[in-house]
Amino acid sequence: AQKVTQAQTEISVVEKEDVTLDCVYETRDTTYYLFWYKQPPSGELVFLIRRNSFDEQNEISGRYSWNFQKSTSSFNFTITASQVVDSAVYFCALSDPNNFNKFYFGSGTKLNVKP
Amino acid sequence: DGGITQSPKYLFRKEGQNVTLSCEQNLNHDAMYWYRQDPGQGLRLIYYSQIVNDFQKGDIAEGYSVSREKKESFPLTVTSAQKNPTAFYLCASSILIRKGYGYTFGSGTRLTVV
Numbered sequence: 001a002q003k004v005t006q007a008q009t010e011i012s013v014v015e016k017e018d019v020t021l022d023c024v025y026e027t028r029d030t031t032y033y034l035f036w037y038k039q040p041p042s043g044e045l046v047f048l049i050r051r052n053s054f055d056e057q058n059e060i061s062g063r064y065s066w067n068f069q070k071s072t073s074s075f076n077f078t079i080t081a082s083q084v085v086d087s088a089v090y091f092c093a094l095s096d097p098n099n100f101n102k103f104y105f106g107s108g109t110k111l112n113v114k115p
Numbered sequence: 116d117g118g119i120t121q122s123p124k125y126l127f128r129k130e131g132q133n134v135t136l137s138c139e140q141n142l143n144h145d146a147m148y149w150y151r152q153d154p155g156q157g158l159r160l161i162y163y164s165q166i167v168n169d170f171q172k173g174d175i176a177e178g179y180s181v182s183r184e185k186k187e188s189f190p191l192t193v194t195s196a197q198k199n200p201t202a203f204y205l206c207a208s209s210i211l212i213r214k215g216y217g218y219t220f221g222s223g224t225r226l227t228v229v
Contacts (some may be wrong), residue, residue, distance in 0.1 A: 043225075045207075091157060105159075107155060108157060
């Protein structure tokens, strides 16, 4: 069965600190996709990144970076030099093996960045 | 600009009433989805549709109904059979390509039973 675990319910940091959001997933499939979404207070989920199971290269996009490790079934997300605008709930998601357009979401991590 | 429009943003329902949440997209996406979000929980799939006039139940379909008469529209009805309807409802759409392109989400409707 597909499952995504985000063990950190809420994290608080001070602006300019680095912060890592953890995501651990479970799947028996060899082909799958992982995603991170950001949900600001407005409510709309914003797509951040997609990673397929055959590409373990880490990715960096500005202050954001992602560490994908199949050996530990983890897809962690790091924000460097956090800013107040990063405050949001962040969701990790895993694709359904039979329908790549269907996803399983973790419970989310609420990030509070204080000035 | 292309996107997904959900309305209303806030909705109050009396017990025993049916209510319909609207979702419209102008992205020309084939697939549309309804998710429910409860505090401290992830999103749970209610229904999804990959083509017009066809839809499938998700993980928590009981007490909900949908229709897909037009490609652009995927309304969700919360019926009186849904015992705990107070939640945040998110509509999403996606391209139907077998590569996991991910969703575009609407801004959500917050439903409260009064």
